[in-house]
Amino acid sequence: MSITTSYDVAVIGGGPGGYVAALRAAQSGAKVCLIEKQDLGGTCLNVGCIPTKTFYKAAHLLNEIKGSAELGIKVEKTNFDMPRLVSYKNGVVAKLVQGVAYLLKKNNVTVIKGVASFADKNTLEVKTAQSATRINAKNIIIAAGSSNAKPPIEGIDGKNVIDSTQALSLEKLPGEIVVIGGGVIGAELACIFNSFGAKVTVLEMLPAIVNGVDHECQAYLAKSMIAQGISLLTNSKVLAIKDKDGRKQIDYECGERKSNIFADVVLVAIGRAPNSAQLGLEKGGVESKKGWIKVNSAMQTSVPNIYAIGDALGEQMFAHAAYEEAEVAVQNILGNPCKMKYSSVPKAVFTNPEIGCVGLSEKEAKDKGYDVAVATFPLHGNGRALIDGGEGFVKIVSERKYHEILGIHIVGPSATELTGEVSLAITSELRLEDLAAAIHAHPTISEAVKEAALLAMGRQIHC
Amino acid sequence: MPTELLMPRVQPAMQDGMIVKWLKKEGDQIKKGEVVVEITSEKASCEVETFHDGILYKILANPGDVIPVNNPLAIIQLAGDKPEDFPGLETVKPVPIIVVEGKQIQVTSETPNGNGKIKASPLARCLAAEHGVDLASLIGSGPGGRIIKQDVLQYHQSHPTVAKQAPAMQQQDDKRIPLSIIRRETTRRLQLSKDNVIPVTSVTEINLTGLLDLYKSCKELWRDVYKTNLTLNAFFIKAVALSLKRHELLNSTLDSDAIVIKGSINIGLAMNIDDQLYVPVIRNSDTITVLEIAQRVSLFAQKAKDKQLTLDDMSGGTFTITNVGPFDVQFSTPVIAYPQVGILGIGTINVRPVYQGDDIVKQSLCYVSLTYDHRVIDGAPAAGFRKTLKELLEKPFVLLN
Incomplete structure (x- = not known):
């Protein structure tokens, strides 16, 4: 064992939660170290949000080209070069990862490359490539993140069975892909690979895809995906993945009926698993459930000086939620008590069309006992959306008496961008009147948000 | 369609207002922008203008009535209204504001x-x-x-809410005096101070002999030359303002996460006029002369007598002075006007024999009590403030600069 170094705050994991926590703590004058076992930036930068959105950009461009003839632009032939896209993506990722390293250095955060595990509640053992070292810290923030979950399905380890990480570094575009899991990741990748030209089938065990968003958004997306040529098989449980004549055979059951489909590649996207196995949580005394770490609203674990944030909680697995959790954890460490509020964490789904949601879905609002009023403004009443060739809607779920905005759910072009305004409105407890009173620039898709607010009060103009 | 004249919301927290006086009577022609009725709320009177041309058709509330905000005070007959538009007054609905040409009811301060x-x-x-x-x-x-x-x-x-509680037992001989709006507001504010402030009072004795000489020599001159009624309060205000400038912590408020030192020094002066407590505010007391302060104080006193004080006149104070000397009070422990953090109580001036070296001299002495919010101010800064104040009042010529 080498010498023990002491820190005010030690952060485990250099993803969006971890590096923001480290930066914020260091900016406040704490002596901080960050331990990362792989690459700074975590899932988000390396194998999550950023690479997916690079792929999404390419897919979106291909779709635009497909529709460009109507605008008088005829493209004779489009060549899609998968390796070139992967290399572009790698370039974007590298730049961002370097940026994170630069920020950490600038703020005097000690970055240690290695695997951390608890020795006790104040001590971490870090195994680096060369040696092992001990770190003593007054406070520890666990931001260990998550990885692709692997379901116990026969043949899951077989050839050409990939997860989302591998899908983002494919050397060749597969002809046919079966995506297991129609959650956010599955649906996003299904739309992307479909736009690239692959034939895509989605197998989802539940009755609907993209669970967790408002049911109307789910239904609209499903309809739209089918119209694009994606096969959606819901209520379908995968039984086995087999090899047959050099291809993959996927056996599944839909209710009583058993069937199979064939593909070149099987993409497994059935969810995420916590990266907590190596942490030695029990030595630190940290409680967890199936590996997901339990915290209170101050992001504190069962051990008062140990905090946990990000995907490892299994709560809201978004980088932007982790940013805020990091802020809350650090503020509590610094002695400024505050609580994490999840009520206005936006959901941004980069499918085709996009989905952007903040707040309660219609069903959640009703389950909570609100007297709910729903207004849905269709985007075909919005000039800019029409120009962009996109359709969709803005749906506002509000409380009938006080006009409290409970949730806003948007499907269509720029839906994810519109979450900014919506999150501000809900965080600030604006009422329908306030949203409707704000002047929205014309012609923009954001006008639809105002229109939906007007519609919710029965004062609509454009529908 | 006839329209209604509504009780305006003068202040964000206002819930109702009391009719003071109708300036028009039923049947009078009224013009847009004309003052129709005076109301009072939050210690201030304000005038309600109509934003319609028409005839004051029916007055619905009498002086003394308390009317909730946005409830009708009167019905206005607009040009073109026919008699059959008035079958039953209760059916009259206010004209939706978006189609009315005109402006919002103007009051002195929003x-x-x-x-x-x-x-x-x-x-x-x-x-x-x-x-x-x-x-x-x-x-x-x-x-x-x-x-x-x-x-x-x-x-x-x-x-x-109070309304939900059971009414107090009434005994036969008790007399119930309904709370006036002013009384209600005063109780509310006192309660607010009680609930939020941790007050500490300390008293010091100040020799006002020099100040009284100066006051006497100025008073007559200023009355003749400037037509201004000088009071001792003008000196107190000036001295307090200058002391606050040196000890700015006493000119602050406590925000949730910070002490906010106020940008200007606006001194409220408690006045008892016709058995009502008014606290008009002398703005920027540190930058104006004692003469100007005296002019403002006498203007406010006159306005209070005429019930003409506006909300504006009484808002924005950052520190308060209450001179209880005239009531033969030696010293008091006044209540801080929350969210301010300090109040100065001035007691009766007593002429007493005092040792000066070995000699006994005649001095005019006065107890001055400083009540401050201990959450913001500790004993030492409070003592610093009192010391500066004492120095200024004992060498009062400085105040005339």
């Missing part, structure tokens, strides 16, 4: 200046109005101390 502003989310405001919760009595838990929905609901649950 919101009080400075520290009277309450940070609250739109939803919290709406809920507070609905449940009759006074936002000023809440401490916000939102960003930057903003009052949010949860704060209002929690407060509402823990403080059932």
